[in-house]
Amino acid sequence: MLDYYRLSISDVIVINAARHGDSRGFFSETYHRDALAQIGVNVTFVQDNHSLSVARHTLRGLHTQFSPYDQGKLVRVTRGRIFDVAVDIRQDSETFGRWVCAEISAERWNQIYIPPGFLHGFMTLEDHTEVQYKVTSYYHRESEAGVLWNDPELKIDWPQTADVSLSEKDAQLPGWSEFKSLLGKR
DSSP states (O other): OOOEEESSSTTTTEEEEOOOEEEEEEEEEOOOOHHHHTTOOOOOEEEEEEEEEEEEBEEEEEEETTSSOOOOOEEEEESEEEEEEEEEOOOSSSTTTTEEEEEETTTTTEEEEEEEEEEEEEEESTEEEEEEEEEEOOOOGGGGGETTTOOTTTOOOOOSSSSBOOOHHHTTTHHHHHHHHHHHOO
C-alpha cells in the first residue's frame, strides 16, 4: 500500500515512495501501476520527461494541454527540490481557479500526481535540480496553453518573486482572465 496524502484539491496527491538503503546505496520502486490504481490513479502513462534547471528559482509553467491531449502527470525530483503548483482549470469543478502546492524533493523522495484538467508549474529551490515526470498524453503543440506564473488574480504564493528565471515562451503567457476566455471557446 502506498503512503500518500491528498491536497486540499483532493484529486492532487502527494506520494511518499519507500526507499530501502544499505551500505551499497538504496532501492526504490518509484512507479507501480496497481498501487496507484488502488488510490484512484488509474491512468496509462505514455511518455517520460526529464528536465535539468541549472539555477535556483528557475520557473517552468504554468502549462497545460487542452482535451483530447490533456495530460496527467506523475512528478518526482531526482536531484534538488521544487515548489510544485497545480491550478484547477476544470470548468465544472467546485475548485475551479484554485491552486495547491507541495514541496517535492530528492531528499524527501516524494512525488506528486496532477490529473488532467490542471495548469502545472514548478520553481526550483536549489541549483542543479532535476525533475522527472510521466505524462498520460504525448506533447501536442497545437493544444498547449498556459497562464503567466505570477498572474495577480491567481495569487500563487511563490517562494521567490524577484530574479526568477523563465523561458521567453513562459514570460509571454496570457493572464488568468484571458486564459478563462480561451477555455470558454473550447
